[in-house]
Amino acid sequence: MTHPRPHPLTGINRRLGSLAYGGDYNPEQWPPEVWQEDVRLMREAGVNLVTLGVFSWSRIQPRPGTWDWSLTDTVLDLLHEHGIAVDLATPTAAPPPWFTHQHPDARPVTASGTRLAPGSRQVFCPSHPAYAEAADAVVTALATRYAGHPAVVLWHVHNEFGNHNALCYCDTSAAAFRDWLRDRYTCLDALNDAWGTDFWSQRYGDWEEIEPPRETTAFRNPGQELDYHRFSSDALLARHRAEAALLRRLSPGIPLTTNLLGTLEPKVDGYAFAAACDVVSVDHYLPAHDPRGHIDLALNADLARGMAAGRPWLLMEHSTSAVNWQPVNVAKQPGEMHRNSLTHLARGADGILFFQWRQSRAGAEKWHSAMLSHAGTGSRIWREVRALGAGLAALGEVAGTRVEADVALLFDWHTWWALELQARPSSRMRYLDAVRDWYEALWTSGVTCDIVPPGSDLTRYKAVVAPSLYLLSEQDAAHLTRYVHGGGHLAVGCFSGVVDAHDRVHPGGGPGVLREVLGLAVDEYLPLRDGETVRLSDGSAAGLWAERVEPRGCETVLRFAKTAEGGPARGGPAVTRHSHGAGSAWYVATRASAGTLRDLVRGLGGEAGFRPVADVPEGVEAVRRAGDGHSYLFLVNHTDTDVTVPVGGTVIHGCAAGPGAAIPAGGTAVVREEAAPRRS
Structure with a gap:
């Protein structure tokens, strides 16, 4: 065997x-x-x-x-x-x-053209051949000498x-960017289409005309800027792979x-x-x-x-x-x-x-x-x-x-980059804010989640939470739709499904490629002014954002208030649920309060069948690790109060054994459970 x-x-x-x-x-x-x-x-x-x-x-x-x-x-x-x-x-x-x-000339250059001085760390252009040569030499020498050291x-x-140096805008980077674009698009027609270069007369007729998205007179081309983030990440990844290849060859094992x-x-x-x-x-x-x-x-x-x-x-x-x-x-x-x-x-x-x-x-x-x-x-x-x-x-x-989790949360760096480019409906809409809002709702509900990229295999998860999917390909949207149709449960945050991988708006209006699974259309996006809030039908306040939603098969769970407090989308759907195949898809058309998101998570849990890891007081974190027939319940008390948590097993860290785990204020405990609990 x-x-x-x-x-x-x-x-x-x-x-x-x-x-x-x-x-x-x-x-x-x-x-x-x-x-x-x-x-x-x-x-x-x-x-x-x-x-x-x-x-x-x-x-x-x-x-x-x-x-x-x-x-x-x-x-x-x-x-x-x-x-x-x-x-x-x-x-x-x-x-x-x-x-x-x-x-x-190997020092990095900012978008405004300033070449940065030495005196700190990461003072190099990731694409510069002199840096690559010097870095490879020191890695080779190091690995050769210490490959066998015990x-x-x-x-x-x-x-x-x-x-500190992810985005370099020097001429060396510009040349490397053009090479990266040739590999990605093959021909200029494909690039011009992806970037929408007929806008503002930017259409390129020669690869050498393309430069990095440096500071310019007005807004930069968003497709170009998004690709520059990708190129810059890939340039650093190429350096990682080059060093890794040397280490694996010279120091195998x-x-x-x-x-x-x-x-x-x-x-x-x-x-x-x-x-x-x-x-x-x-x-x-x-x-x-x-x-x-x-x-x-x-x-x-x-x-x-x-x-x-x-x-x-x-x-x-x-x-x-x-x-x-x-x-x-x-x-x-x-x-x-x-x-x-x-x-x-x-x-x-x-x-x-x-x-x-x-x-x-x-x-x-x-x-x-x-x-x-x-x-x-x-x-x-x-x-x-x-x-x-x-x-x-x-x-x-x-x-x-x-760690085993019944819930997945979708997280994507490309969406992060795209959402926070210039000329969005609201510069106050930040990717991490959305992720943290939804994650906190899971955390305060005692639910452990796996964090995975769009396109992952979701079949083993009872529910999937997508705080922000501004950028979403047709392929990944179809993947989510199949997940729901097959019996999964999906919750999606506002301003999602809107653009493709090149930051081009999907045809037909919002929520773009998620219209089918969410069972709705968005007539208009309605960002709110600084400090402006709107009232929802559960009495809670929401901020930052609203949408004029038209149900197309979905049911309304919460509305924007019908009074003036409901804001520009007053009386319209704010939280919706759509039965699709054997599953359901929820949508939140605003930045909802912590309480509203927590209620949504608990409602989703009741429908999807996931539960908190353990019965613990608010402010006590519970996470379970399992394997080889054993499971371990970790308990972290973030409160100022001593708590006792009923457990079925032996306390192996943090407090004395007893009828439960007695965890002092600010304390921790680890319990070896009698048997690995069956997942609900």
């Missing part, structure tokens, strides 16, 4: 003997005598994996053709001697000063692709990853990068302005699992406390770092890492928290870091289990 090959991250954890735990290690910032203290304290904290070398290019290649491996050799040996494994990074996210000095268990390609940014950075297609990795890893940092940032954290953890196609993934970076790059960098409260870490673990992570191990004394990130802070081992952070390490070591049995 053959057994499926284990996931690479499962293999790494088996080698580590537990869940991966650690963070970025930057020994080049410290004298050698500190390194001995570092490894001793790492062992004390339970660290078993560190990322090494992310920003070390200027150390290992101080001059062109000159290599200095002394620091990396010493530190790799030291870590291995102390039983600490290494995620070894290619240092290509930060070219050294000699590179930008020798190749000033400390190296994972290769880390680059760092946060596209975080060692898996590779790159740290993706989820919703933190919309400029690259996370699904495409994830598909090119052996292990999906992400960075996540709480939005300090949001007191409910733990919901955003859960969203990003579910998105990471979606990018990993449901398989184990790695939290490559998060913070022990404050970050350094937000307008106000709020410190985490006691216990918050532990809750954040357990939430990622609950939602499918099989390793918890931080940026960074030791807090920097100098540089732009010296006020970014770390596992070992400026205050040293006498600090609260250090005590929590040690406690987390011990807790994760005791939860190793969770590794390899999967």
Whole structure:
């Protein structure tokens, strides 16, 4: 009997003997005598994996053709001697000063024509051949030297692709863009049709006439701009693939990853990068302005699992406390770092890492928290870091289990790019706002969802939520229609189904290619003024947007109020439901309140047959992982009140066993259940 090959991250954890735990290690910032203290304290904290070398290019290649491996050799040996494994990074996210000095034309250019200066990271044009040559050289040298080093268990390609330089508008990028367009469209007639270039006399007669969508006198061509986002993401993906190919050839058998940014950075297609990795890893940092940032954290953890196609993934970076790059960098409260870490673990992570191990004394990130802070081992952070390490070591049995969800939420970077281009009906309609609204309704209802791209296999889901599908192809719309017709249940947010992959409006008016499944037509889109709200028939207030909806088979669930408070669509349908085949499709023609969306989710659950993960008080997060006949219920108490949750199993983390899991305010618990519950 053959057994499926284990996931690479499962293999790494088996080698580590537990869940991966650690963070970025930057020994080049410290004298050698500190390194001995570092490894001793790492062992004390339970660290078993560190990322090494992310920003070390200027150390290992101080001059062109000159290599200095002394620091990396010493530190790799030291870590291995102390039983600490290494995620070894290619240092290509930060070219050294000699590179930008020798190749000033390789620095990125903004849409307004400003060539950016060195002095930071990612100061390079992704399409420049000099950068490609230099990056390939350092990756080749690194992989050749350390392919067989026993400390190296994972290769880390680059760092946060596209975080700062995703969109370069230099002449080199322009030439690369034209090559990309030739491959995509083959002929200029197809391109002119896709971009609608007869508008404003933009029709192209020669490929060389095409430039990037730089700043111009009025609005840029939206089809061109959307394609430039795609080209720019692909240009960075090409660099990822080039480095990955070198690593796989020179260091076979060692898996590779790159740290993706989820919703933190919309400029690259996370699904495409994830598909090119052996292990999906992400960075996540709480939005300090949001007191409910733990919901955003859960969203990003579910998105990471979606990018990993449901398989184990790695939290490559998060913070022990404050970050350094937000307008106000709020410190985490006691216990918050532990809750954040357990939430990622609950939602499918099989390793918890931080940026960074030791807090920097100098540089732009010296006020970014770390596992070992400026205050040293006498600090609260250090005590929590040690406690987390011990807790994760005791939860190793969770590794390899999967999160199961009955609901899918559709998420698409291409829709994000298209919705937020210039000259939309409302610049206040933001993609992430819609996603977060609907996700919060699921979260507060206790419902776990998988986050997947349009076009995914949806057959196993009882319901699908699509917060925003402004851009939707006929093929993906037909896929959703078949899902509903076959017995699925679909809920769609406003201004969806409107344009095709080129940002061309689908014929016949809104909601475009979703008219059949939703059973309605939109006569007119009615964006609201700043601060303007409308009243719905359930008494709730809605904002941002309204639509004049004409039912064509659907039933009206909620209306815009018939009085003046109903706004420009007064008296018309605001929430609809349409029976289609064996299933149903719901539509929300406004930005509904949290309460209205929560009621819709619960109504959808009653119809589709999905339920909350567990019976928990409001503000307590419950997520289940299951596999190999066991299941694990994770409970995270985000409230200021002690709670007791009835459970059927053994509490293995967080509180003493009893008739239930007694979880203190701000606390966590993990329960090994007697048997994996059958999905309803």
